[in-house]
Amino acid sequence: MNKSIVNQQSIKQFNTNKILKLLTSTEMISRAELAKQTGLNKATVSKITDELLNENLIKDLGYGISSGGRKPKLLKFNPDAKYIVGIKIDGTDIYFTVMNMKLENVFTQRIEINNNDTGIIAELLKESFNHAVKKLGIEIKHIIEVAVAVPATVNIKGMILHAPNIGWKNIDLSEEFKDVFTDIPINTFNEANAGALGALHHITNPENTNLVYVSAGIGIGTGIIISGNLYRGKMGLAGEFGHNVIVENGRQCHCGRKGCWETYASEQAFYDSLERKGLKMEKDIEKVFTELKNNNPIALEAMDELSSYMNIGLENVARAMSPDYIIIGNKLRHFKNYLNIYDEIQGSKVLFIDKESHTTIEGMGFVIARKYLYHDRYNVNN
Ligand SMILES: [Zn+2]
Numbered sequence: 001m002n003k004s005i006v007n008q009q010s011i012k013q014f015n016t017n018k019i020l021k022l023l024t025s026t027e028m029i030s031r032a033e034l035a036k037q038t039g040l041n042k043a044t045v046s047k048i049t050d051e052l053l054n055e056n057l058i059k060d061l062g063y064g065i066s067s068g069g070r071k072p073k074l075l076k077f078n079p080d081a082k083y084i085v086g087i088k089i090d091g092t093d094i095y096f097t098v099m100n101m102k103l104e105n106v107f108t109q110r111i112e113i114n115n116n117d118t119g120i121i122a123e124l125l126k127e128s129f130n131h132a133v134k135k136l137g138i139e140i141k142h143i144i145e146v147a148v149a150v151p152a153t154v155n156i157k158g159m160i161l162h163a164p165n166i167g168w169k170n171i172d173l174s175e176e177f178k179d180v181f182t183d184i185p186i187n188t189f190n191e192a193n194a195g196a197l198g199a200l201h202h203i204t205n206p207e208n209t210n211l212v213y214v215s216a217g218i219g220i221g222t223g224i225i226i227s228g229n230l231y232r233g234k235m236g237l238a239g240e241f242g243h244n245v246i247v248e249n250g251r252q253c254h255c256g257r258k259g260c261w262e263t264y265a266s267e268q269a270f271y272d273s274l275e276r277k278g279l280k281m282e283k284d285i286e287k288v289f290t291e292l293k294n295n296n297p298i299a300l301e302a303m304d305e306l307s308s309y310m311n312i313g314l315e316n317v318a319r320a321m322s323p324d325y326i327i328i329g330n331k332l333r334h335f336k337n338y339l340n341i342y343d344e345i346q347g348s349k350v351l352f353i354d355k356e357s358h359t360t361i362e363g364m365g366f367v368i369a370r371k372y373l374y375h376d377r378y379n380v381n382n
Pocket of ligand 1 (some may be wrong): 242243253254255256257260
C-alpha cells in the first residue's frame with residue numbers, strides 16, 4: 001500500500017480512537033466538548049462523528065442544555081451496535097454468552113454436557129445461538145466474532161493441538177462450528193489466556209500492567225500479560241507453568257513428564273490427594289467445606305499440602321516473570337479462605353479472581369471489542 005495512504009489511515013485511526021475513548025468513557029458528550037478534550041479541530045470531529053453515526057456506533061441524542069450560546073447536540077456511544085458471542089467449553093459445561101460492545105451480557109446460558117463430541121456440542125450451540133438471536137432480535141451481520149475458550153494448547157493459527165481434559169486433539173473449531181455460525185469468524189482461545197485478558201480488563205491501567213493468570217481446575221493453565229498485551233510466544237503455546245516440574249520423579253502427568261505443578265496443585269490434584277488418604281469424595285465444594293469446618297484431619301492435611309505445592313509454583317512464576325499481579329482463577333478460587341498461600345512474592349501481588357466463567361468470556365470480548373473499535377477500522381497494516 002502507498003505509504004502516504006497508510007499514514008493518512010493511521011492518523012484517521014488515531015483521531016477516531018481519541019474520540020471513541022471519550023465516547024465509551026462518558027455517558028454523553030457534545031461535538032464541541034469532544035473537540036476541546038481531544039484537541040482536534042471541529043471539522044475533523046464532525047467528519048469522524050458522522051462516520052460513527054452512519055455505523056450506528058454512536059447515537060445522536062438531540063439538543064442538550066445550553067451554557068450560553070447555541071444548544072449543544074449530544075452524542076452517546078451505542079454499545080448495542082455490534083455483538084460478540086463468547087463461549088467457554090470446559091469438559092463438563094458450556095457457557096454461552098452474547099455480549100454487546102460494553103461487554104455487558106445480553107444473553108447467557110449454561111448447558112451441562114456429558115459428551116464432548118464436537119458434533120453434539122455444535123448441535124447444542126446451534127440451539128442456544130438460534131434462541132439468543134430470536135430473543136434479542138439481532139441481525140447476524142451485527143455479530144462481529146464468535147470466541148471460544150477451551151482448556152487446551154491452541155497454536156497461533158487458532159488450532160487446538162491438545163485438550164487432555166476434554167479428549168480433543170488437532171481440532172479446528174472454526175471448521176467444526178462453521179455451520180452453526182455461518183459467515184461469522186470463529187476464534188479459539190486458550191482458556192487461561194482468555195482469563196488473563198479478563199483479569200486485565202478489571203485493572204485500572206491495563207496498558208502498563210504485567211500479570212500472570214493461574215487457572216487452576218482439572219489442570220493448571222497460565223496466561224501471561226506483558227504491558228497490557230497477551231504474550232503467546234513463537235508458536236502460541238507460551239505460559240505452560242502448569243507443566244513445570246516441582247517434584248523430581250513425581251506423579252505422572254498426561255504431558256509425559258513426571259512431577260508437573262498441575263499434578264500437585266490443581267483442583268483435581270486435591271481430590272486425588274483426598275482419595276489417596278482414604279477420603280473419597282465427589283467434586284463438591286460445599287462437601288469439602290463441611291469436612292474442613294468439621295476439622296476432618298484428612299481434609300485439613302490435603303489442604304495444607306495443596307497450599308504448600310501451590311506456593312512452590314507461585315514462587316516459580318514470580319521469580320520467572322516478576323509480574324505486578326499473579327491472579328488465581330478457576331475452581332481453586334473457591335478454596336480461597338482455606339488456602340494458606342503467599343499474598344505477595346518479591347513484590348508480585350497474589351490475588352484471587354471473584355468470578356470465573358464470566359471473566360474468561362469477558363477477556364475474549366475485551367480483546368475483540370478493542371480490536372474492532374481501535375485497530376481494525378481503517379485497515380491499517382502495521
Ligand atoms: Zn505435565
